Amino acid sequence: MQVLFAIVIAGALLGLNAWLYTANKKTPVPEGCENLKPDCTGCGITDCALRKKEEEQSTL
Amino acid sequence: MNLLTLFLSALLINNVILSKFIGMCPFLGVSNKLSSAVGMGLAVIFVIFGASVLSWALYYYALVPLGLEYMKLICFILLIAAFVQFVQMFIKKTSPSLYKSLGIYLPLITTNCAVLYVALDNITQGYTFVETLVNSIAVPAGFMLVLVIFATIRERLAAADVPDAWKGNPIAFVVAAIMAIAFSAFSGLV
Numbered sequence: 157m158q159v160l161f162a163i164v165i166a167g168a169l170l171g172l173n174a175w176l177y178t179a180n181k182k183t184p185v186p187e188g189c190e191n192l193k194p195d196c197t198g199c200g201i202t203d204c205a206l207r208k209k210e211e212e213q214s215t216l
Numbered sequence: 217m218n219l220l221t222l223f224l225s226a227l228l229i230n231n232v233i234l235s236k237f238i239g240m241c242p243f244l245g246v247s248n249k250l251s252s253a254v255g256m257g258l259a260v261i262f263v264i265f266g267a268s269v270l271s272w273a274l275y276y277y278a279l280v281p282l283g284l285e286y287m288k289l290i291c292f293i294l295l296i297a298a299f300v301q302f303v304q305m306f307i308k309k310t311s312p313s314l315y316k317s318l319g320i321y322l323p324l325i326t327t328n329c330a331v332l333y334v335a336l337d338n339i340t341q342g343y344t345f346v347e348t349l350v351n352s353i354a355v356p357a358g359f360m361l362v363l364v365i366f367a368t369i370r371e372r373l374a375a376a377d378v379p380d381a382w383k384g385n386p387i388a389f390v391v392a393a394i395m396a397i398a399f400s401a402f403s404g405l406v
Contacts, residue, residue, distance in 0.1 A: 161282045169294035176301035183305045186312030205323060 219350050221406050226354035228402040232330050233362045234395055239330035243363060244388060246321070248374075253367035257360025259321040261353070263303060264334050267296045268352035271335035272345065292335045300325055330359060366395065 232238050239260075246256045271292045279285055304322045307315045325331060334355045338348045369391050378387050 158283055162284050162287055165278065165282075165284065165287065166290065166294070169291060169298065173294055173298045173301070176298050176305065180301045180305040180308075183308045186308060186315055189312060189316050 219346065222347060222350050223354045224406055226351050227358040227361070228399065229405060231358045231362060231399055232333065232355050233359060234392075234399045236333070238333045239328055239359055242324060242328055243359075243366065243392070244385065246324070247363055247367040247370055247388075250364065250367045250371055252321075253363045254360075255317050256321045256324070257356075257363050258317075259325055260328065260330070260359055261356040263296075263300060263322070263325045264331050264356040264359075265349075265352045266303065267292075267299045267331050268334045268338055268348060270295055270299060272338050272343075272348045275339050288336070288339060292332060296331050296335065330355070362395065362399075366391065 226232075230236065233240065233243050242256055242260075246252050271288075274291060274295060275285070275288055279288060279291065300322055307322075334352055337355075338351055341347075341351075343351060366388075370388060373387060373391070382390070
């Protein structure tokens with residue numbers, strides 16, 4: 157029974173995560189905030205999604 | 217525990233960056249400009265406070281009654297990730313101005329281990345709900361304090377005549393070490 161509860165709780169949290177991720181992606185970015193730029197030049201976080209986007213845009 | 221003692225301890229003495237060495241990634245990464253540091257600091261306070269309170273409630277009202285305490289790590293990670301997504305979506309919909317100043321930092325916070333540290337620390341220390349509230353404000357406030365001081369110093373260092381070999385991260389590490397020594401003086405405060 158305890159294992160079942162564990163699966164239900166983990167599943168619920170995973171589902172919540174997936175739902176919020178999709179909803180967040182679908183939510184339009186407010187006007188004037190489309191081109192917000194992270195300050196990647198001095199940042200040491202190399203695996204950040206924002207940095208990858210910034211690098212892609214700069215190579216285009 | 218005295219709440220003021222807890223607050224001062226989490227803010228200055230057991231500072232999450234300079235004493236625990238947690239959250240070093242944004243500390244070094246987002247401290248080049250003061251405006252970025254303030255934005256990141258505010259976003260961290262908001263997320264840590266919300267995520268810690270939710271984690272505390274999840275642990276004591278769901279995991280403990282069901283005997284699933286061993287699942288706290290995975291549950292907290294999922295909860296923090298979901299909370300950050302929710303906050304980002306909420307800010308997008310309700311406050312474009314806030315999104316402009318904080319939005320860019322929110323995805324970075326998901327990977328900030330300080331968020332998970334506070335959520336786990338509240339449980340392992342056995343804090344009550346009120347103590348959890350105080351600790352969840354004090355720890356990110358300490359994070360922001362140190363981040364802002366560090367960003368101010370780095371902005372001044374950019375204009376300073378630093379030897380080539382010390383420019384960038386090396387001098388930043390030296391500054392961080394000196395700050396850690398300075399903050400250790402607070403240990404006699406409480």
